[in-house]
Amino acid sequence: MEGARPEAVIETRGLRRVFKSRGRQVEAVAGVDLDVRRGEIFGFLGPNGAGKTTTLRMLSTLLAPSGGTARVAGCDLATQPGKIRERIGYVGQAGGADREITGRTELVFQGRLYGMPTAAAQKRAAELIVMLELDGAADRKVGTYSGGQKRRLDIGLGLVHDPELLFLDEPTTGLDPQSRARVWEEVRKMHDRGTTVFLTTHYLDEADALCDRVAIIDYGKIVAEGTPEELKRAIAGDVVTFTVAGEQQRALDLVKDQDFVREARLENGSVHLYVDRGEVAMPAILRLLDGASLQLMTVELHRPSLDDVFLRQTGRSLRETAA
Amino acid sequence: MKLIRDTWLVFGRYFGLFIHNPVWVALGVLQPVLYLVLFAPLLRPIAAMRGFPPGGAYNVFVPGLLVQLGMFGAAGVGFSLIAELRMGVIERLRVTPVSRVALLFGRALRDMFSIVLQSLILILIALPFGLSIHPLGIVVVLALIGLIGLLTASIGYAVALAVKSEDSYAPIVFTSALPILLLSGVLLPMSIAPQWLQNIAAINPLLYAVDAARHVFNDNLGDPSVLKGVVILVVLSVVAVVIGARQFGRAVA
Ligand SMILES: Nc1ncnc2c1ncn2[C@@H]1O[C@H](COP(=O)(O)OP(=O)(O)OP(=O)(O)O)[C@@H](O)[C@H]1O
Numbered sequence A: 001m002e003g004a005r006p007e008a009v010i011e012t013r014g015l016r017r018v019f020k021s022r023g024r025q026v027e028a029v030a031g032v033d034l035d036v037r038r039g040e041i042f043g044f045l046g047p048n049g050a051g052k053t054t055t056l057r058m059l060s061t062l063l064a065p066s067g068g069t070a071r072v073a074g075c076d077l078a079t080q081p082g083k084i085r086e087r088i089g090y091v092g093q094a095g096g097a098d099r100e101i102t103g104r105t106e107l108v109f110q111g112r113l114y115g116m117p118t119a120a121a122q123k124r125a126a127e128l129i130v131m132l133e134l135d136g137a138a139d140r141k142v143g144t145y146s147g148g149q150k151r152r153l154d155i156g157l158g159l160v161h162d163p164e165l166l167f168l169d170e171p172t173t174g175l176d177p178q179s180r181a182r183v184w185e186e187v188r189k190m191h192d193r194g195t196t197v198f199l200t201t202h203y204l205d206e207a208d209a210l211c212d213r214v215a216i217i218d219y220g221k222i223v224a225e226g227t228p229e230e231l232k233r234a235i236a237g238d239v240v241t242f243t244v245a246g247e248q249q250r251a252l253d254l255v256k257d258q259d260f261v262r263e264a265r266l267e268n269g270s271v272h273l274y275v276d277r278g279e280v281a282m283p284a285i286l287r288l289l290d291g292a293s294l295q296l297m298t299v300e301l302h303r304p305s306l307d308d309v310f311l312r313q314t315g316r317s318l319r320e321t322a323a
Numbered sequence B: 001m002k003l004i005r006d007t008w009l010v011f012g013r014y015f016g017l018f019i020h021n022p023v024w025v026a027l028g029v030l031q032p033v034l035y036l037v038l039f040a041p042l043l044r045p046i047a048a049m050r051g052f053p054p055g056g057a058y059n060v061f062v063p064g065l066l067v068q069l070g071m072f073g074a075a076g077v078g079f080s081l082i083a084e085l086r087m088g089v090i091e092r093l094r095v096t097p098v099s100r101v102a103l104l105f106g107r108a109l110r111d112m113f114s115i116v117l118q119s120l121i122l123i124l125i126a127l128p129f130g131l132s133i134h135p136l137g138i139v140v141v142l143a144l145i146g147l148i149g150l151l152t153a154s155i156g157y158a159v160a161l162a163v164k165s166e167d168s169y170a171p172i173v174f175t176s177a178l179p180i181l182l183l184s185g186v187l188l189p190m191s192i193a194p195q196w197l198q199n200i201a202a203i204n205p206l207l208y209a210v211d212a213a214r215h216v217f218n219d220n221l222g223d224p225s226v227l228k229g230v231v232i233l234v235v236l237s238v239v240a241v242v243i244g245a246r247q248f249g250r251a252v253a
C-alpha cells in the first residue's frame, strides 16, 4: 500500500490501550511508536506488567487499541484485521495447544484453519514435526509433553501457514537452558528463511544474543530503541560497580564529582559508576577510597550490558523488578 | 461458503474430542437411562391417581424430562471453554482467519448433536414401556430439544467468554437456569399457578417449548403451539449465536 515504506513490517504511531477494571483505569500501553523492518528479529524487552503482551495482542488483532494507528504486514490494523490474520503467526504466552489433543492433530487442524486442504495440512504438519524434532511426541497428547517440547509445538502452530511475520510472547520463559538454546536456534532458522520475528522477553542476554534490534518498554512507554550495540554505545565507556565496608553513600559522594565519572548512582546497595575508560578510572577510584579509609569489598569492571541500559533509562534494575 | 466450511471444521474438532473421550460417551448414554430408570417407577402410582391428565404416564412426563435434558445438558458447556481460555487455545483460534461465527456455531452444534442423540436414546428406551409417539413427532421433538440445547449452549459460551472464570460462571448459569426451569411447567403445569406467576412465566421461552413438546406427545402435531414453540426457539437461537459470535470476535472489527 502506498505511504508505508516497503521495508516496514510493523509501524505504529501513538498506539495506546487503556484497561478499565473496578472503576480504575490502567494505561497498559501509553503511546508506542514502533518500526519493525522486514526480516529482522525484533526484541521487546521489559519487566512484568510493562505492556508487552498488551502491545502484541493489539498488533495481532486480538485486542482493539484505545488509540493510535498501526500497520502490520502491509495492512491497516483498524480496517483490515482479516488480511493481517492471514499473514501473521502468533504464539501467546500460554501457548495455545489443547492438553487433551495430540500435537499432530493440533498442527493439522491449525493448517485447516488457514484454509489448507486436509492432505496439504497433513503434509505441512509432518514437515514441522521433523523440523522441530517432535517425532517421538507428535502422536501423544500435548498434556504429556515436556516444557521444551510443548514450546516447540506452540511455535510450530504459529508457523503452519509460513507467515511473513511471527509474534512470540516470551518464547523461552520457564525453559531450562538447553530448551532455551533450541528455541533460539529455531528463531534463527526462521530469520534465515526471511521471516520477521517480533519477540518479547524478560531476559537481557536473550535480547542481546538473538535480536537485531531491541525496544525497551516500561510502564507502557518505549524508553529506548536500537540495536543492542547502539544501546550499549549510548551509555558509552565502561561500568564500574563496587561496594565498600560500611556506608556506600559516603563512597558515592566521594567519587561522583570526579572528572572521569560521567554518572554515578547507588543501586542494589552498590555504587555504579559510568566512566569513559575503565582502566583509567579504576586506580583513581582505589586511591580515593584508600585516602578516605574506606575498605573496598567488591569491585567489578564491565562493558555496559542491556541491564545497564535499562537501569540508565528507567532508574531500576531489570533483574530486580522482574519476578 | 467459508462459514459452512469453517463451521464444519470447528464441529469436527469438538466432535473428535467428544468421541475420543470414552467417559463422555459412556456418560452421554448413561444419563438418559438414569433419568428413566430412577424416575419412571414414580410415574406408575401417580398416573393411577384421579384427575391425572390423559395420555399415559410416559407421554406426560417424558416431554419434561427431555426439556430438562436439553437445558442442563448444555448449561455446563462454558466450563470446557474456560479451560481452553486458560490454555490459550481460544486466543490461538482467534488469531487465525477462521470465521468468528463458526468458532461459536461449530462448538454449539456439537453440543446440540449430543443432546439430540441423548434425547433419541431416552425416547427409544421409553417406547417399550408404553410411550407412544408418531415417528414424525419424534423428529419434531428432537428438533425442539436440539434448539433448546443450541440456545443454552450459545448463551453458556457467551457467558463463559464474558466472565472467564468457573467461579463466576457456575453461579450465574445455574442460578438463572433454576427459575427458567421452574417457570417452564416442566415440573408442574403452569395452569395451576396463581395469575401473577403465570404472568411472569409468560415471558419464559421455555414455557412455549414445553407446551409444544407436550402437544407433540399428545399427537397434536398440527396444534399452533407446536409451530409457535419452534419459531420462538429458532429466533432466540439465532440471536444467541450472533451474540456469542460477537464475544468470540471482540477484537479489532
Ligand atoms: N484484560 C486486562 N484487564 C485489566 N488490566 C489488564 C488486562 N490485561 C493487562 N492488564 C494490565 O496491563 C498492564 C500490562 O500488562 P501486560 O500483560 O501487557 O504486561 P507484560 O509486559 O506482558 O507483563 P509480563 O512480563 O508479566 O507478561 C498490567 O498492569 C496488567 O495488569
Ligand SMILES: [Mg+2]
Residues within 6 Å of the ligand: A052, A053, A054, A093, A169
Ligand atoms: Mg506478558
